[in-house]
Amino acid sequence: MIVVTSLLTNPILARLADSRRILVAGAGGGFDIYSGLPVALSLLHQGKEVHLANLSFSALAGLPPDDWAADDLAVVTPDSAPHQTYFPERTLAQWLRLHGYPPTVYAFPQTGVRPLRAAYRALIELHGIDAVVLVDGGTDILMRGDEAGLGTPEEDLTSVAALAALDGVPNRLVVSVGFGVDAHHGVNHVQVLENIAALERDGAYLGAFSIPRASREGALYLDAVAHAQHHTPEHPSIVNGSIAAAVRGSFGDVRFTDRTRGSELFVNPLMSLCFAFDLPGLAARCLYLDRIEDTFLMRQVHSRIAEFRESTVTRPPRAFPH
Structure with a gap:
């Protein structure tokens, strides 16, 4: 169903206008939850109750029993696992405390x-x-599954599949930010645009908006990314470093970590755009979601997607017109 809104209305905020208790979750692990900070902070500043969660690449198994709210649901605070050097959820919780926001980030281990x-x-x-x-x-x-390259979809689509069947939640949305950053993982971004066009035809594309550097949320996002880079110097987020560089107005092969040595980045203004979608509509277009539905382990998700790719005719990659 297409909901008519004003041209000047932020598509996410319009869909969430009547929501009171909102979960903003990182889909793909690592620092993904940082990509959701501008939306989460904007909702908090509107007086909404906002909770943060992330599919985690951290070593959650070592957390004590009191740090678990349920099976596969860790409660991460600024003081969690102080001896772990890589712990994006804890680093974010520390930043939240510094700025007076609720300092809890929930973390999901990698499962099916x-x-x-x-x-x-x-x-x-x-x-x-x-x-x-x-x-x-x-x-x-x-990525629906028949593209020339899927990037690293396992964690992302596990998250989509997990939420697609939770019909009791009135609003389930997807936000993609960082257009172009997956090129080094083989994603063809002409096919990304082709997929967005198809989602528009289905009524599942809600529109896009940018993260302005001059906005309160944009400035706080830049501060959070800088804080994370300082506290995780050995493994800074390439994705959020690229998005933050784009928000600051940088362009081209921007260097902010040795992790990108040997590759060429293309930081550009499109990286600061947030593309918004209806989650059930996005899930309905994925060609292999039914194959991963009954998985319990992430390695099962990997193998099911690999099996699907072996039997699928893929769309050839396309180049942007010059």
Whole structure:
């Protein structure tokens, strides 16, 4: 169903106008939750109750029993696992405390769809969540499966599948930010645009908006990314570093970490755009979502997608017109 709004209305905020308790979650692990900070902070500044969660690449198994709200649902605070050097959820919790925001970030371990859905359900019931915004730093969450390259879709689409069947949540949205950053993972961005056009025809594309550097949320996002880079110098986020560089107005092969040595980045203004989608509509276009539905382990998700790719005729990559 197409909802008519004003041209000047932010598509995410319009869809969430009547929501009161909102979960903003990182779809693909690592620092993905940072990509959702501008939306989360904007909602907080409107007086909404906002909770943060992330599919985690951190070593959650070492957390004590008191740090678990449910199976596969860790409660991360600024003081969690102080001896771990790589812990994006804890680093974000520390930044939130510094700025006076609720300093809790929930973390999901890497699992298959079934356990992740159960963990989401537990978190949604714990806080009476009435809307979920799933955020991907990059565009591989938009890949339906027959593209020339899928990037790294396993975690992203596990998150999509986990939430697609939770019909009790009135609003389930997807935000993709960082257009172009997945090129080094083989994503063809002409096909990304082709997919967005198809989602528009289906009524699942809600529109796009930018992260302005001059906005309160844009400035706080830049500060959060800088804080994370300072506290995780050995493994800074390439995705959020690229998005932050784009928000600052940088362009081209911008260097902010040795992790990108040997590759060429193309930081550009499109990286600061947030593309918004209806999650059930996005899920309906994925060609292999049914194949990963009954998975319990992330390695099962990997193998199911690989099996699907072996039997699929892929669309040839296309170049942008010159």
